[in-house]
Amino acid sequence: MMKAIAAGCVGLLSLSGAYLIVLSFPDPVFPYSHGYRGFQVSSDRPIDPRIDGVIDDAIRRLQTSELYRPGEPFRVHICNSTWRLWLYSEKFSDQMGGEADTWLTRNIYIRPADIARNRIVSPSAEEISDVAHRPLSYFIAHEATHILESRAFGRLMIVTHPKWMVEGYADYVGKGGDFDFEANRRLWRDHSPMLDYGGSGLYRIFHLEVSQLLDRKGWTVRQMFTRNPTEASVQRQLSE
Numbered sequence: 001m002m003k004a005i006a007a008g009c010v011g012l013l014s015l016s017g018a019y020l021i022v023l024s025f026p027d028p029v030f031p032y033s034h035g036y037r038g039f040q041v042s043s044d045r046p047i048d049p050r051i052d053g054v055i056d057d058a059i060r061r062l063q064t065s066e067l068y069r070p071g072e073p074f075r076v077h078i079c080n081s082t083w084r085l086w087l088y089s090e091k092f093s094d095q096m097g098g099e100a101d102t103w104l105t106r107n108i109y110i111r112p113a114d115i116a117r118n119r120i121v122s123p124s125a126e127e128i129s130d131v132a133h134r135p136l137s138y139f140i141a142h143e144a145t146h147i148l149e150s151r152a153f154g155r156l157m158i159v160t161h162p163k164w165m166v167e168g169y170a171d172y173v174g175k176g177g178d179f180d181f182e183a184n185r186r187l188w189r190d191h192s193p194m195l196d197y198g199g200s201g202l203y204r205i206f207h208l209e210v211s212q213l214l215d216r217k218g219w220t221v222r223q224m225f226t227r228n229p230t231e232a233s234v235q236r237q238l239s240e
Contacts, residue, residue: 023104026088030077038071039140043078048115057118057137058144061176066221067148074144076108082123085111095123097134100143102150102158108143110136130194130202133178142174153225164231168206169221172214175207181215184208185238209234 027033030042039055041047062068079085082094088109089099097120098110112121118135122128149157149166158166172179184204188195195205212234213219219227 020104023088023090023101026077026084026105026107029084038073039076040073041076041078043080044084045078045080047078051115054115054118054135054137054140057135057176058140061137061141061174062144062148064176065145065148065173067145067152072148074108074147075106076110076140076143078110078113080112082112085109097128098139098143100146100150102146103155106147106150108140108147110139110143129200130204133175138174138176141176142170145170145173148173149225152222157225161225161228162231164206164209165224165228167203168208168210169224171203171207172210179207179211181208181211188238208238212237 027042030044032045032047033040033042034047034049034051035041036052036055037059039058041051041055063070077084077088079088079094085096085099086092086094088101088107089096090101091099094111096111098108101107101109110120111123113119113136114121115136118137119131120128120136120139128134146166149169154160184195185208188205188208193199194202195208197203197205209231210224213224213229214221217237
């Protein structure tokens with residue numbers, strides 16, 4: 001029995017080690033690459049040259065963050081074959097718009113994309129939710145913001161800080177100022193499903209909470225992450 005347990009542990013460690021190697025060196029399965037303004041974009045298919053315009057818009061959004069510095073490097077991998085997203089997202093799912101590895105490589109992975117239309121390809125027959133406010137450039141900027149958070153507050157920031165703050169700030173930057181605070185607060189008070197993260201999967205409620213601190217209270221993002229307030233305390237402010 002002990003030998004079987006030991007063999008199982010060795011096998012698990014070997015498998016984990018192999019997976020870490022796969023995560024650390026994704027380039028062999030993303031053979032196409034293009035560099036522009038600090039972004040290195042890789043893909044499993046030839047990259048539409050109109051990606052430069054998408055990156056320009058992603059940078060416009062990132063410039064709303066005090067954490068961003070011009071020319072800051074990011075590595076973006078577009079997973080047109082979704083098994084790559086399944087594997088490299090570390091969540092073993094191909095349903096998300098994108099994912100950032102904030103703890104190991106700081107790589108960004110984006111689901112299949114229509115670069116010419118500045119859109120991600122929906123995982124279903126229906127268009128993605130809130131598509132008007134979430135083009136491909138939003139998803140790139142959103143995930144790049146997670147990399148900024150990781151660089152500023154540590155690789156374990158997803159553990160040391162609450163989801164509403166981490167995702168809310170990424171949505172805040174990703175939207176690039178395209179957010180009506182009062183309209184969304186009214187929707188939240190009216191219990192709109194668009195402001196229910198559990199039902200909609202959208203980060204709008206988290207965005208509203210972050211906006212309350214940054215835009216209404218005048219905090220900086222560093223103050224927000226340092227003070228680490230509770231979500232309940234911010235919602236009390238929104239209710240007043």
